Amino acid sequence: MSHVGVIGIGNMGNHMARNLLKNGHELSVYDLSETVLHKLKSHSSKVTVCKNPREVAEQSEVVLTMLPNNDIVLDTYLRDDGVLKGATKGKILVDSSTTAPSVSKKVFEHANKNNVEFIDAPVSGGVIGAENQTLTFMVGGAESTMKRVEKVLLSMGKRAVHCGDVGSGQAAKICNNMLLAISMIGTSECLNLGIKLGLNPKTLTDIINTSTGRCWSSDSYNPVPNMLPNVPSSNDYKGGFSTDLVLKDLGLAQDAATDTHSTIFLGALSHQIYSTLSNNGFGNKDFAYVYQFLKGNK
Template sequence: MRAGGAVVSPAPETLTVGFVGLGRMGGPMAAHLVAAGHRVLGYDLSAGSLAAAARTGVEPAASAAATAAGADVVITMLPAGRHVLALYRDEGLLAAARPGTLFVDCSTIDVADARAAHEAAAAAGHQALDAPVSGGVTGAEAATLTFMAGGGEAEFARAAPLLSAMGGKAVHCGAPGAGQAAKICNNMILGISMIAVSEAFVLGESLGLSHQALYDVAATSSGQCWALSVNCPVPGPVPGSPAGRDYRPGFAAPLMAKDLGLAAAAARAGGVDAELGLRAAEMYAAFAEGAGAAQDFSGIVRAIRERSAPTAEQNGTSTP
């Protein structure tokens, strides 16, 4: 469209969005939708989370189902598949929505549960997309999340403006459940990588190598990876990493344990020889149940160091 000789882009469509799950991830995501000009009706079981979202312009709803009434799109960000399915089937979310509403689930859940959610939405006359995210709380706050989407091309195109408001990239991975498949595969890589990087730093400590020296070599060599260069598990080399703030979570260890558990279950069900993935799932499960319950997943370096402490002490190495 032209006005006075200049090309004028059409104004983006303003949508009414229902958003259920306004915690550390969902809260910032909903706030970005408000900032993009959309009307957002939100609900969370936590009164504190709901109040915090209201301060960003989200309109509090009386119930989860109330967010869907009149919404063009309903987004959920919940802990597990059972919560998503219960909300869809038993708590009236699907029933409350107008026919043809798009349901976008950004939770990280089992692939089978994601497919069941798609089926439930379709049976109720709606569209659905599974769109889990990568980037953690930092990515949610900065709107730099990566969305991995599973579902139809039309559903992905319909959700694209909202995904772009909440993140930096959205990838259509394939049919229903494909987004969840991509998420658990990606996080299996991440979990294994973090353990490998942590073990390397603890080994370096035992050999008298400084954290900075190892980082400077690995960050520009074949050991370079996200777990090293962005979420470095030791304080110093990457000032913004959780290690520099006593492992206060960006991506909490229990969430990594959950994701690796999903990957391990899928590997066993598919007969995949994922030895490192299965071992990483075991290590994070133990860490999350113990000292890592309230720590970032990079804090697993502490567990590795504690198990290695006698050897390090014998070598006369101090451990930070």
């Protein structure tokens, strides 16, 4: 499957598209931003810019979507010039956005009526993982469909895990991102406390990362500026995983918890904390900015 369509050329989608190109795929792409489309086009002659999602699907064997929220995903697939209007039997649709499981199930129902295969395959690893081709894909849908596109997925990541039926990839991603938000807040609180107690942040980080407190937020995405290169905290919290996006994912977790009668005390508190950040004008900052907020930089 050499021709891949990519819809959504944002912080994640751009790196994923570039890795597809690096691994020999031709691309048909669509995004609302003409700037990012033409920048990608200038990067390789193997890129075709399309005027709508339908055109992407018509030209591609596999269509990958990486979009911000439920409504945009549904619109992209179901509208009159959407993906499903251009997808025909034999093509495979892969949604790597993070949405409610019900969204994946709805798209699957429409795709199934057209004899088109669909899987949800949200990712873990963030922008750094997208850039370095180390993403993990959490896949919901037929395992046979996943096997057919596994080489495409591994052109953008290092691992694809089959989680179960359609929607189960999204379920896994919601749980993962809730834990990520909780751990980022916890890491930020502890580092802030240690620094105020007089500890050198690098010394404390080194101790945490060789002790029981170690986590991805401390060793790979540290929220304190200049602890790590090439992470948003060392670039004024630009890029990466925005506060508004983590807030959206925590909202999905809240909805899922309500639907399943699950208790998520820390998940709910994390949702309130990131809602406060967003309401104070930090929605576009990387979610590690919670460290600065806890320091009192408001």
